[in-house]
Amino acid sequence: MIKLDSKIPEGPLAEKWSRYKAGLRLVNPANKKKIDIIVVGTGLAGAGAASALGELGYNVKVFCFQDSPRRAHSVAAQGGINAAKNYRNDNDSIYRLFHDMMKGGDYRAREANVYRAAEVSNDVIDHFTAMGVPFARDYGGSLDTRSFGGVQVSRTFYAKGQTGQQCLLGTYSSLNRQIAKGTVKMFPRRDMLDIVMVDGKARGVITRNLVSGELERHSAHAVVLATGGYGTVFYLSTLGLGSNASAAWSAYRKGAVFANPSFIQIHPTSIPVLNDYQCKLTLMSESLRNDGRVWVPKEKGDKRHANEIPEEGRDYYLERRYPAFGNLVPRDVASRAAKERCDAGYGVGDTGLSVYLDFKDAINKQGEKAIRDKYGNLFEMYEKITGINPYKQPMRIYPAGHYTMGGLWVDYNLMTTIPGLYAIGESNFSDHGANRLGASSLMQCSGDGYFILPNTISDYLSEDIRTGKISTDQPAFEEAEKQVADRIQKIMAVGGKETASSFHKQLGKIMWDHCGMRRDAEGLKKGMELLIQLEEEFWSNICVPGTDKELNQELEKALKVADFFEVGRLMCEDALQREESCGAHFREEHQTETGEAKRNDANFAFVAAWEYQGPAAKPKLHKEALEFKYVELKERSYK
Amino acid sequence: MNFTLKIWRQKNANAKGSFQTYPLKDVSPEMSFLEMLDYLNNQLISQGKEPVTFEHDCREGICGSCGLYINGRPHGPQRSTTTCELHMRDFKDGETIVVEPWRSKAFPVIKDLIVDRSSFERIMHAGGFVNVNVGCAPESNSSPIGKLIADKVFDAAVCIGCGACVAACKNSSAMLYAAAKIAQYAMIPQGKVEAKERVDKMVKQMDTEGFGFCSNTYACEFDCPKGISTDFIALMNREFFSSKACKQKHA
């Protein structure tokens, strides 16, 4: 029987972490050498954790599915990373960052975790700067900042439109430093396919070597998952094509509870779908909304070229509906507003499924050069993909699946409900509630990896100093490997006609239509039925050419898609249970008269944590009540 | 649009590879180059054949995974563009398109169009970092860096580690890749302290991996999708020679 214990320490909010940390047990330097830690994932979270743990002297093994750790999808983050430095003297503070995240998350996150993330944010920026990350600077040589959606201060540090790349390459460099020292051993081109449990504790993983196809056993005293988000459940998303839920899902199947699976952020500004073979949507960073104005024609079905529609003919609907925040409303609000306009027939482009993001006024006021300096690479990217020059005419944008607030449930130590199994970065659920504020993920991932996990994991490992090496020759490893091998054989043996991508695309459409930006009970139930049907079809008609003992990209895809059916079902189940609208989760049945999200704090101020009960059985719902002592629950208004 | 594709097929690292020809019909000009390969693969699979294996992930020009040698050019005909950012509208209807993996001794083929770029990793292990531990960073604004230098540092830092520079070079030199990292750190106070040792170690590793020397043809800069400038190679060379000189002085 699982009992959720969040382990949130007592004491005043601002002192919780420092007091708690001071009481955590340590492992002395000589003993650290006797302890092995596995980290799966090399994004900001995983690579940060691995290098910090390596520096401390542990033996670390790190895994990623790409050919190099530098290619983790953190590399694609564009806009920026938040910190409460208050460099602008605009009255920013740790408390204000905490407050913005709580409000932005629509009061569905834990106060203590969010405060801690805000608290370590300044250390993260300092560490990146010390590692040589080239953040933007002003003429005096100090770090520059910009504003992001949902806040009224300027606290976002950035490196043009490549902030994620620069932060990840900084983190990658710290990882390389440890690899060179021999404290960290890197295993690229590996898919982690299962967690190995020995006596109720996570003690290893089973991986598939993607070049040889061989299954491998790796043991450790603790396992850290930093495997990113599962937004690819929609097929079309802003994530890398290899992003998946499978690593986290294997933990879920072994008893790690999964929290708020349906909280998934739809980003308002991505380049719309242009052709039927498209498998990826490219994000246009939120930072563009600092200078770009969002509009649609006032007349339904106005087919004139954007540049020919005069001011009077334009409806700047965000500025109209939300005068206080205008174009910088949070993502969930901006996405739903775009969908509302398009569904009402005001959308632009061939499909009518897009709106304009216009830089005309900004260019007139600041000059083209200033805009190029800020967003040059994004404008180029847009032009490459669409063939249209956004300096001359507005961009067309539409919402796309982007970020998963939901993830593995973790306690204050970032440990899942499986002892010794940790989840950090986007793969956990803890800091963003029902909606994530821009630029706070890079911050959380780096905070988790560099500054939080290394402290909490030592406390757990202090009990393992006499355990000695964990053998991979024991039954637990054999069994786990056999289960993985059986699953692979089962997929290979189907010998059907349809490709994994084709199934993935259909699955994505079911999720987008039934569990996307707007949800209702009927649609969610229908979605679950459709998923079950499609899953049955998958297991009778999937086609994987070649063998499993070689580099086989179709097999890799099929294994990931097979898990997405279950992920999708759990998302629908979770969305159905939550009879309220909050953050990115919008239920048609629960809205205000003006069409805004209507929360139900009396009945739903909890984290929904699901426990696996077997492949066909309904998962069990656990509720972690959320307590709010430092923020007042308000209607989230950006008007 | 219709195309004839000539694609390098090679079962694994030890097998002998060869070109195979595939006619492909009804390609949309809106498709990206990799979507066109997906489309081909779908047809191959439905014909019971093995799909073409190629590397990719972000599909937006930032992760550096993709990299194909297309019609004799790394990343194809468009400048400042990665393979995944290429679109079929950039090609002529009816064209024959030749697709190969990167060719370099230091990048052995793993399968079809995928090569092993771990030699790039080892160059970074040799010195592509600043020696600073978590927790000992000073306040960020305690060492200002002027905007002009910061911008130049950024220009060096945008390398995506794709390997096109090596594929473009007749000597398979990795100078541009290494120089970008060496220059990024040499220009800022955080990295300056160890600049000499860094350049020594990274250059040595390049040689060990079997990358060739630079003979100043600038093909790398021309084909680099991120426009990394060969000025950084000059900067690296300055660092390198002064580091040797520096050692001799101490000897």
Ligand SMILES: Cc1cc2nc3c(=O)[nH]c(=O)nc-3n(C[C@H](O)[C@H](O)[C@H](O)COP(=O)(O)OP(=O)(O)OC[C@H]3O[C@@H](n4cnc5c(N)ncnc54)[C@H](O)[C@@H]3O)c2cc1C
């Ligand atoms: C286009 C885009 C733009 C963004 N912009 C911003 C921004 O401006 N600011 C911001 O704060 N956030 C932004 N985000 C969000 C942010 O980038 C991510 O949430 C964050 O980088 C996730 O980091 P991570 O370390 O948790 O995971 P990732 O960086 O996704 O890394 C996951 C790692 O896990 C590995 N992995 C996954 N599954 C397996 C498996 N089964 N076996 C082995 N290895 C596995 C992968 O190889 C990879 O190394 C953006 C996201 C996207 C998609």
Ligand code: SF4
């Ligand atoms: S220097 Fe340019 S071509 Fe070479 S690896 Fe870097 S980005 Fe690619």
Ligand code: FES
């Ligand atoms: S797939 Fe990432 S750069 Fe091309």
